[in-house]
Amino acid sequence: MTFPVTADSHTLAAYRARGGYATFEKVVRDMRPEQVTQEVAASGLLGHGGAAFPAGRKWGVIKLNDDQPHYLCSNADEGEPGTFKDRWILENAPHLLVEGMLIAAYALQVRHAFIYIRGEFDLPYRRIAGAVEEAYAAGLLGAPITGSAFVCDMIVYRGAGSYVCGEASGLLTSIEGKKPYPRNRPPRLTVRGLYQRPTVVNNVETLANITGIVRDGAAAFRAVGTAKSPGTQLISISGHVRKPGVYEVEYGYPFAKFLNEDCGGIVGGGKLKCVIPGGISTKVLTAAEIEPLTLDHASVAGAGSGLGSGGMIVIAEGTCMVRLLQVLARFYHHESCGQCTPCREGMGWLHKIVDRIVAGLGEPDDIDRLIAISEANDGTTICGMGDAAGYATVGILAKYRDEFEHWIVHGRSKCGGRLEPQGAEWAIPETVDG
């Protein structure tokens, strides 16, 4: 979905100048809704929010003539630590999302579409809200499209600080004006979602791909990427890497080449210790493990982790994994919504135990306790947050157990207790914007 950024690329005028909204207008004029869904299904487009569920299959569940309202929600809650790609779309290409959503709304016969954006986002909010207002003023929203009966309203809904809102059912509960407790499935959200009606929740990047797929056809989309992961993925890379930023990568691109060449390798000429490949809820991979991998879902999953949301965190040699887990445990503890006991209590226990180890008060059984608590979460909570926290914890403990044992036995870190790279001040001057 190549989209060159210019100073005005977020405006309607600039977007129109590149052919923007021509696809949507053509769709409304020439295509039936089910044809659009067929094209998206044929493209093999995978969800870009982390779970990689095929978008066309999700859309296919919606029954067009069932005499009830359908809803579409764009998940712009982007809160998975390490992930900042949707922010890039919202800031630089908001009309790409609005047009994708309009096409999706037409395909799914949606009258009201929502963009749920996290409450902290400031510029991304102003850009997407501005784009929606421009679309209203241009008659693309809120009024029937010329020559058709299709009308769609679009609402930019701001969150107020909660990680769980990124979980699709929690997001819908939040739009309903409540605390965002996730819901048990079944029923699936495509059967009973927002206000108990059939609802499609798609990630921002997923929806931003729709216009290109419908314009150029499924075959053109499939010409890029791998058979199982067609197309491209936005990777947001951060941590101890020379050139952090957002990169669009063709699925199947070599992992190590991406890190060492495109992103410039490790800051300060250091060595790679490990990578969190797709947001902190995916398992950490060591430098040796990433060597043979390619950047697509099958390859990274084959190594026991996942490409997730494309939020890649690069960790240099010399970084203390106990301190790293302490940060993760604090985050999960803070963000647990409190609905399910194993997560509400378990996250607190994980946090307390890691804190205790760092304070030099760890007990010999603490590592096994951390593993037992993590495993007790797996499959026992309504949403996946508890599971994910457990995977991340077990992943670090399995590969860096010695660092935990060292801190418990000796009362101090095996590698200086640092999260910043060795010898660096807390500003890293050689960083270049990606």
Added chain:
Amino acid sequence: MKELHAEFDALRQRFPPQSESSLVLPCLRRIQEERGFVADNDIDELVAYLGVPRMQIEEVLSYYTQLRRAPIGRWHLQACRNVACSMRGAEGVVAQIGERLGIAPGETSEDGRFTLSTVECLGSCGTAPVVVVNETYHENLTPEKLDALIERLRR
């Protein structure tokens, strides 16, 4: 905040019919923008305006971290200390702010000008470390840039 009702009415037009409940969060956000926090009488008025249970509004207010029931400092410094920011010096950022302003996370300075909070990932991992002041992101911070920022806010 009855003066906001016209704005709320306009907002309501875009929502599906009978979705008053959905307006709780946008209304609370807007009230807080005006007043700096949500007061008891704001809740009373919102209960009357939207016709939703008071309990629902109280739950939303107590759940979401950005909403508050009491005023804070003029400048709200929110320092991220999640993974990517920690890997690029978030601890130093929090320590430096604390030292310059004499407040710990969660505290407000005596003159009521500054409140310091530590927050979780703000999506600035590639431009870490970050401090958000009220709504505005200040990214790629260095000790010098942070000092200059604090100086500007002090004026």
